[in-house]
Amino acid sequence: MTLTSAVSRAALAGGLLLAGTCLSSAEELTFWMLNYSSQASADIWAKLVSDFEAANPGTKITIVNRGTDDHKTAIRVAAGTDKGPDIYFMWAGLGLGGEYVKAGLSLPLDKYYAEYKWDDELMPAALSFSRMYPGGRHGVPSTFRGEAIYYNKALFEKAGITSLPANYDEMVAGAEKLKAAGIPAITFGGTVNWHVMRLMDVILESKCGAEKHDALKEMTAKWSDEACAAASFTELEKWGKNYILSPFMGIDDAQAFNLFVADRAAMVLEGDWLVGMLDEAGKLEDVDFFPFPTGTNRLYGFADYNYVSSKSKNPDLAAKFLDYLASTPVQQEALGSFGTTSVNKNVVYGDMRPLDKKWLDVFNTYGEVYLNGDQAFPLDVTTEYFRIINEVVSGNMAPADAVKAMQTFIDNKS
Amino acid sequence: MAKRAILSDIRIQTWLLLGPALVIYVVFAVFPMLDVIWLSAFKWNGLDPVKEYVGATNYVDIFTKDPVFWVAFKNTVIWTILSVSIPPMVGLALALGLNQPIFGRNSLRAVYYLPVIIAPIAVATMWRWMYNPFFGLFGQIMTLLGLGAYVPDWLGSRDAALYSAFAAHVWQSVGFSMVLFLAGVQEVNKSLVEAARIDGAGRWGVFRYVTLPALRTTLTIVLVLAIISSLKAFDIVYGLTGGGPAQSTQMLALWAFTQSMQIFDFGRGSAISVVLLAVTLAVVIPYMRWNQKREEAAQ
Numbered sequence: 001m002t003l004t005s006a007v008s009r010a011a012l013a014g015g016l017l018l019a020g021t022c023l024s025s026a027e028e029l030t031f032w033m034l035n036y037s038s039q040a041s042a043d044i045w046a047k048l049v050s051d052f053e054a055a056n057p058g059t060k061i062t063i064v065n066r067g068t069d070d071h072k073t074a075i076r077v078a079a080g081t082d083k084g085p086d087i088y089f090m091w092a093g094l095g096l097g098g099e100y101v102k103a104g105l106s107l108p109l110d111k112y113y114a115e116y117k118w119d120d121e122l123m124p125a126a127l128s129f130s131r132m133y134p135g136g137r138h139g140v141p142s143t144f145r146g147e148a149i150y151y152n153k154a155l156f157e158k159a160g161i162t163s164l165p166a167n168y169d170e171m172v173a174g175a176e177k178l179k180a181a182g183i184p185a186i187t188f189g190g191t192v193n194w195h196v197m198r199l200m201d202v203i204l205e206s207k208c209g210a211e212k213h214d215a216l217k218e219m220t221a222k223w224s225d226e227a228c229a230a231a232s233f234t235e236l237e238k239w240g241k242n243y244i245l246s247p248f249m250g251i252d253d254a255q256a257f258n259l260f261v262a263d264r265a266a267m268v269l270e271g272d273w274l275v276g277m278l279d280e281a282g283k284l285e286d287v288d289f290f291p292f293p294t295g296t297n298r299l300y301g302f303a304d305y306n307y308v309s310s311k312s313k314n315p316d317l318a319a320k321f322l323d324y325l326a327s328t329p330v331q332q333e334a335l336g337s338f339g340t341t342s343v344n345k346n347v348v349y350g351d352m353r354p355l356d357k358k359w360l361d362v363f364n365t366y367g368e369v370y371l372n373g374d375q376a377f378p379l380d381v382t383t384e385y386f387r388i389i390n391e392v393v394s395g396n397m398a399p400a401d402a403v404k405a406m407q408t409f410i411d412n413k414s
Numbered sequence: 415m416a417k418r419a420i421l422s423d424i425r426i427q428t429w430l431l432l433g434p435a436l437v438i439y440v441v442f443a444v445f446p447m448l449d450v451i452w453l454s455a456f457k458w459n460g461l462d463p464v465k466e467y468v469g470a471t472n473y474v475d476i477f478t479k480d481p482v483f484w485v486a487f488k489n490t491v492i493w494t495i496l497s498v499s500i501p502p503m504v505g506l507a508l509a510l511g512l513n514q515p516i517f518g519r520n521s522l523r524a525v526y527y528l529p530v531i532i533a534p535i536a537v538a539t540m541w542r543w544m545y546n547p548f549f550g551l552f553g554q555i556m557t558l559l560g561l562g563a564y565v566p567d568w569l570g571s572r573d574a575a576l577y578s579a580f581a582a583h584v585w586q587s588v589g590f591s592m593v594l595f596l597a598g599v600q601e602v603n604k605s606l607v608e609a610a611r612i613d614g615a616g617r618w619g620v621f622r623y624v625t626l627p628a629l630r631t632t633l634t635i636v637l638v639l640a641i642i643s644s645l646k647a648f649d650i651v652y653g654l655t656g657g658g659p660a661q662s663t664q665m666l667a668l669w670a671f672t673q674s675m676q677i678f679d680f681g682r683g684s685a686i687s688v689v690l691l692a693v694t695l696a697v698v699i700p701y702m703r704w705n706q707k708r709e710e711a712a713q
Binding site for chain 1: 678
């Protein structure tokens with residue numbers, strides 16, 4: 001081979017390489033998400049990405065994993081630049097996901113919802129969050145979480161509770177029966193603010209009803225004007241004083257769970273993920289659950305979503321990848337890695353644990369959802385909501401002062 | 415020849431030695447400090463492409479509308495007062511004790527210093543477990559003593575949480591004061607001690623009129639470091655209580671972090687940082703100048 005031909009071949013190879021690079025860069029997707037929760041989760045993601053790339057030659061998917069706070073910060077940094085992900089993970093709701101939607105970082109997906117018919121394939125409760133943002137539908141659900149009251153069957157029996165509460169008053173009556181039997185009704189961990197917040201959220205839903213509760217969370221109704229808001233704080237104070245296993249402000253949710261499985265309290269307000277933890281603790285047979293009886297026919301829960309960035313150079317490919325992730329075969333394959341239940345309603349469940357099956361029935365029963373407070377409010381209001389809840393439940397702030405403090409903070413913000 | 419003459423110039427040598435450190439200091443300390451002051455005049459959530467200039471609004475808001483700022487301010491003052499009194503006193507007592515020819519002296523010095531090298535967040539994790547009201551060490555001991563009904567919610571009660579966190583801080587930081595005092599105590603002129611004893615001074619007299627004056631410089635260093643570290647107290651409180659319950663253990667440094675990195679209100683977080691900086695300078699500079707004058711007068 002002469003020097004000239006060698007140079008020519010090298011130039012040709014370089015040109016092809018360059019062309020290949022350009023081609024592949026046109027089909028690149030970057031997906032920012034949280035760290036994998038387990039090795040099984042990492043393995044299934046690697047396989048799914050590899051399968052998608054094989055089915056779509058020239059496509060390259062890059063997954064970037066970060067811790068929760070780093071993830072939030074990275075998206076904020078990226079928001080101010082032209083760089084950043086094509087797809088990003090974020091929780092649904094006006095508080096967390098909504099902030100990025102409001103900032104214009106999320107691409108409306110209406111045309112992709114129509115093209116890929118996600119409404120026909122995914123669970124209505126999980127999809128409901130995509131409609132809560134102004135200016136179109138945003139994000140595609142990846143997992144959906146419901147929260148309910150888990151109870152210790154033996155302790156309920158010991159307290160003489162023979163039927164599950166059908167409304168809030170019966171719920172309180174049950175707690176009173178447990179107290180009379182010397183059994184702390186429920187356990188919470190106060191160091192993680194969102195744990196006690198769950199109790200306030202379900203009380204608000206019970207006392208205010210769906211519409212007013214939403215208005216309070218959307219800050220369109222005044223906390224100081226709505227009698228149900230003060231009544232809810234009064235109820236919260238009552239639970240803190242009488243029914244929550246004390247002391248609870250110095251422990252966290254994990255310790256509260258340990259107390260629950262040690263039969264120290266009769267109930268805990270937790271999500272569907274608790275089934276696996278109960279299984280590991282060998283308590284599946286001893287525990288059952290029921291959605292908190294708010295009387296509004298809405299399920300308490302939240303969803304994880306994947307959003308397409310408005311800055312993506314390949315929104316069509318991003319939507320195609322999200323459709324692939326949400327598809328029945330992929331959800332069937334990843335079942336157990338993404339969650340015990342799938343957001344895809346066509347997934348077939350085999351040998352399920354009874355409580356998982358019950359959760360699946362619950363998810364398919366409820367068409368509407370009310371959100372956790374920390375995902376409904378903006379971050380600064382959430383921080384103040386936590387503070388006020390903790391003050392009230394500890395008996396350090398009167399309910400009347402709590403609603404005033406809440407409204408003053410919201411008014412000062414605007 | 416000319417190059418050698420230039421390099422032998424003491425001013426050139428000085429700048430050659432200081433230059434690299436100065437550049438690093440300006441880039442990583444002065445610039446961020448100025449940037450924080452500048453950012454405190456803006457409203458910015460880290461998402462919007464444009465920062466909105468709001469002048470002194472962030473300062474007005476934290477002073478008049480923020481329900482947590484003054485709690486954090488008060489806690490920082492309490493923490494600072496406790497930090498400049500208790501750990502130095504305990505450290506001095508330990509240094510005096512461990513300066514005596516006792517059995518196992520070196521091992522004891524290492525034992526007391528050991529907590530200093532543990533990361534504060536690890537210390538927080540350890541103490542959080544010990545404070546657990548159901549399974550923790552202190553609760554178990556009180557239960558064994560028949561005081562189970564009186565186990566407090568160490569980290570969950572707004573009356574106890576700050577002081578519980580401070581106890582963990584004392585455990586971790588006292589070794590640092592001890593080492594500094596130990597170095598100072600070992601430098602005390604022995605002939606002066608002997609002379610004082612010959613003149614009839616007892617243990618207290620020797621300590622009061624010989625040891626303590628000789629420790630003046632060490633004392634200044636210990637107190638200044640204690641003031642600075644306590645004003646910016648963050649990690650151990652973050653690890654133990656996260657500022658709770660109900661923000662009752664918030665500190666200025668932690669609240670600035672919370673505002674900037676968790677609530678993403680960078681303007682307000684910066685304003686709190688600037689207030690903290692101003693407070694630190696207002697406390698430390700007059701103290702150092704007063705002490706400098708006192709030392710000059712003594713000489």
